[in-house]
Amino acid sequence: MPEFQQPWSYPVLKAIADVLADTSDGLTGREIGDLLLRLRMEDPIPMATKRDRLAEAFVARQNKDQSSKRIITFIVTAMEPVRYRNQPELFTYRQDRLNEHLAFVGLRVNDEGRVAKGAVARTLDEASRLATSIRDELRRRGCHPEVLRYCSVEVLKKAYFHACLEATKSIFDRLRRLTGASGDGAALVDAALALGKSGVPMLAINSLRTQTERDEQAGLANLVKGLNGLYRNPTAHDPRLNRTITEVELLEVLTVVSAVHRRLDGVPASRGGLS
Structure with missing residues (x-):
């Protein structure tokens, strides 16, 4: 099994779900349901909060496959650039947040919306540095x-x-x-x-x-x-x-x-x- 398809820990699955199902900037409940159906992923708790719903769907599928392959497919599908043609800033925002968590498994979302191999982070500082966007760098510098x-x-x-x-x-x-x-x-x-x-x-x-x-x-x-x-x-x-x-x-x-x-x-x- 390729390295990047190895199962991920629950904290990583939960963090990815939290980004994609964020209350303010995440996928809608309908979008989550449509993607789960399209990718033939079980939806164990459809009436739960968006974050818990998506996290449990990720866990169920990974347990079934013993692989993170379908979760990667979900990320790629959710990050298709065509979805963001009218909101390119939302693509960048989600990309940055996903990359901060994917860095712990040596992956990243590139500008094409694909999941690619990247440097592995072992600390929070390393993950933040690997995922830092210009906006985050400006905030780190204390930009006015x-x-x-x-x-x-x-x-x-x-x-x-x-x-x-x-x-x-x-x-x-x-x-x-x-x-x-x-x-x-x-x-x-x-x-x-x-x-x-x-x-x-x-x-x-x-x-x-x-x-x-x-x-x-x-x-x-x-x-x-x-x-x-x-x-x-x-x-x-x-x-x-x-x-x-x-x-x-x-x-x-x-x-x-x-x-x-x-x-x-x-x-x-x-x-x-x-x-």
């Missing part, structure tokens, strides 16, 4: 909530081109909320953060009493302008096919955007703006 609020859907869809656009837009939206100013781009940055002739910006990130603090203020303004020129303008104006954003670059961009939001935290609203 404003960044995730603006681009989490794009990240889950793996639409990195648009994730960069939405993340950089979040800065300008926040500047408008804090200042009550209109406008966009470099003009908005100058209005909100630049020292100007008076030396007193609408939003000051420090006391501006020393040259170092004034340099920090100017540096933040220049950083935001740089993000606008380097990522927001190109992604807004160039055709998507002419602009490729890798996972590494996306993480770098979102980390910088997060740092900008951190510097804006605690800055009081100015001139009628809302925090």
